[in-house]
Amino acid sequence: MTNTSGNGAKLPRGRFAPSPTGFIHLGNAWSFLLAWLACRSRGGQMVLRMEDLDPQRSRPEFAQAILRDLSWLVLDWDEGPDKGGPHAPYVQSGRSHLYEEAVARLRAEGLVYPCYCTRKELRALASAPHAGEAGPAYPGTCAGLSEEECRAREAFGRRPALRLRCPPGEGGEERFVDLARGELCLSPAGLGDFAVRRSDHVWAYQLAVVVDDAAMGVTQVVRGEDLLDSTPGQVRLFRLLGHVPPEFLHVPLLVDEEGERLAKRHASLTLAALREAGVAPEAVVGWLGRAAGFLPAPAPCAARDLLPLFVPGLLPRGPVTVPKDILERLRALS
Ligand code: GLU
Ligand code: ZN
Numbered sequence: 001m002t003n004t005s006g007n008g009a010k011l012p013r014g015r016f017a018p019s020p021t022g023f024i025h026l027g028n029a030w031s032f033l034l035a036w037l038a039c040r041s042r043g044g045q046m047v048l049r050m051e052d053l054d055p056q057r058s059r060p061e062f063a064q065a066i067l068r069d070l071s072w073l074v075l076d077w078d079e080g081p082d083k084g085g086p087h088a089p090y091v092q093s094g095r096s097h098l099y100e101e102a103v104a105r106l107r108a109e110g111l112v113y114p115c116y117c118t119r120k121e122l123r124a125l126a127s128a129p130h131a132g133e134a135g136p137a138y139p140g141t142c143a144g145l146s147e148e149e150c151r152a153r154e155a156f157g158r159r160p161a162l163r164l165r166c167p168p169g170e171g172g173e174e175r176f177v178d179l180a181r182g183e184l185c186l187s188p189a190g191l192g193d194f195a196v197r198r199s200d201h202v203w204a205y206q207l208a209v210v211v212d213d214a215a216m217g218v219t220q221v222v223r224g225e226d227l228l229d230s231t232p233g234q235v236r237l238f239r240l241l242g243h244v245p246p247e248f249l250h251v252p253l254l255v256d257e258e259g260e261r262l263a264k265r266h267a268s269l270t271l272a273a274l275r276e277a278g279v280a281p282e283a284v285v286g287w288l289g290r291a292a293g294f295l296p297a298p299a300p301c302a303a304r305d306l307l308p309l310f311v312p313g314l315l316p317r318g319p320v321t322v323p324k325d326i327l328e329r330l331r332a333l334s
Pocket of ligand 2: 114115116117140141142143
């Protein structure tokens with residue numbers, strides 16, 4: 001196994017990081033296709049990691065369906081829950097010890113503190129007018145509690161969440177590369193002191209994704225533009241934990257004609273539903289390849305046919321609208 005190309009350049013290690021909380025739809029297929037192309041077009045390796053942190057919403061049958069649907073699109077990976085590999089397990093629910101260890105290190109440096117705010121108190125913040133996609137910034141209510149004050153709250157049965165200190169103006173901005181946008185320098189302060197562990201002991205996505213990408217040697221992260229707000233906070237975490245952050249590519253979102261991003265309620269746009277309606281995988285890939293700007297017109301094609309055409313700069317700047325008659329269009333390409 002080699003991780004350098006003939007000319008000595010480092011080959012990327014990319015990843016699929018699906019949450020097994022539902023069937024994958026056209027919007028997920030778009031992000032996965034672009035992640036695969038970004039990595040494989042440079043001869044890199046792909047890791048598949050199941051992000052099943054949320055015990056309430058994750059289901060093993062969805063995890064199975066994700067493996068099936070990615071394979072249907074002929075997107076492959078080198079390491080994953082089904083294949084094993086040097087960084088097993090490739091399922092976040094089996095990796096708590098690594099999150100524990102990372103948080104213990106941050107805590108020892110005073111970078112993490114317990115937060116006793118109740119859901120109700122936090123919900124009141126969430127209805128604030130400027131609460132964005134990533135939720136409202138936590139105002140730091142518990143940032144200055146003494147040990148005694150913490151003990152008093154625990155005596156009342158309150159279990160704390162854990163938050164990373166990310167005060168505005170402190171620590172400055174974080175620098176990272178986005179393959180479409182170039183070098184960005186953004187402040188994580190918009191997130192406020194974000195949670196690294198919930199009060200019910202569920203590890204936060206923000207922490208787990210950084211610990212795992214670092215541990216698995218991931219050097220390239222391709223994901224939806226909706227997560228761009230989270231990236232400066234994650235880059236900060238990479239840095240605080242002593243790791244070099246990966247390169248990023250934040251890709252536009254797929255939206256319906258009302259401008260709503262594709263989600264669970266667009267049940268007819270799951271790959272399973274499309275397949276059942278007679279759509280071929282080459283039709284899905286061809287339509288997405290056209291939407292990405294890699295093909296001059298929608299035409300059936302295999303993912304590997306897009307490899308030489310992949311150029312991040314060609315991706316559209318804003319959301320991509322999925323037309324109402326998408327099923328007819330995909331059928332016509334099948
Ligand atoms: N599991 C996350 C999701 O599905 C992954 C986000 C990421 O790529 O960092 O939204
Ligand atoms: Zn608090």
